[in-house]
Amino acid sequence: MEVAKRMDALPHDPWLLFLDSASSVRAYIRRRVADPAEADEVFQELSLVVFRHPASPREKDLFSAWCHGLARHLLAHHFRSKRRRANLLSRFEFESIGVGATHGVDPERSASARELLGMLGERLDPQARELLAQRYLMGESTEEIALRLARTPTAIRMRLMRLRSLAKRNSPS
Numbered sequence: 001m002e003v004a005k006r007m008d009a010l011p012h013d014p015w016l017l018f019l020d021s022a023s024s025v026r027a028y029i030r031r032r033v034a035d036p037a038e039a040d041e042v043f044q045e046l047s048l049v050v051f052r053h054p055a056s057p058r059e060k061d062l063f064s065a066w067c068h069g070l071a072r073h074l075l076a077h078h079f080r081s082k083r084r085r086a087n088l089l090s091r092f093e094f095e096s097i098g099v100g101a102t103h104g105v106d107p108e109r110s111a112s113a114r115e116l117l118g119m120l121g122e123r124l125d126p127q128a129r130e131l132l133a134q135r136y137l138m139g140e141s142t143e144e145i146a147l148r149l150a151r152t153p154t155a156i157r158m159r160l161m162r163l164r165s166l167a168k169r170n171s172p173s
Contacts, residue, residue, distance in 0.1 A: 014056050021064040042078050
């Protein structure tokens with residue numbers, strides 16, 4: 001009798017609810033992200049968000065809808081981050097200074113990109129240069145950088161935002 005009561009209580013456990021809705025949420029994410037590894041990263045991020053949220057819904061249908069909504073927001077964040085990283089890389093044309101170029105580049109634009117990078121390099125302290133390289137060249141997340149530097153991810157994001165703003169103000173139009 002007690003076992004039956006415990007079994008009735010189990011479906012309200014967030015872990016079991018998540019396991020129950022995991023396949024549909026994973027499929028939802030995979031339909032929107034072409035690379036399976038990136039889809040798995042988004043799904044993993046979703047699982048962390050779900051388990052860190054103390055006030056998750058306790059009913060199966062509500063929980064599943066809530067997870068799909070979180071997945072939608074995480075996908076938007078994923079694609080925004082990807083676009084931001086690509087925009088910054090193409091804006092400064094890092095490939096023109098030898099970071100993996102395989103195609104021809106306009107020499108005039110390459111020269112201006114090198115000049116801009118040199119100017120920023122002179123104006124930036126070594127920590128700022130290292131931060132930009134870790135985030136945009138090595139592709140590390142702000143959370144990874146923050147953990148290594150013993151700072152908060154918000155502090156890292158703010159520093160990167162200021163550095164991007166400085167680069168935009170100094171970029172040739």
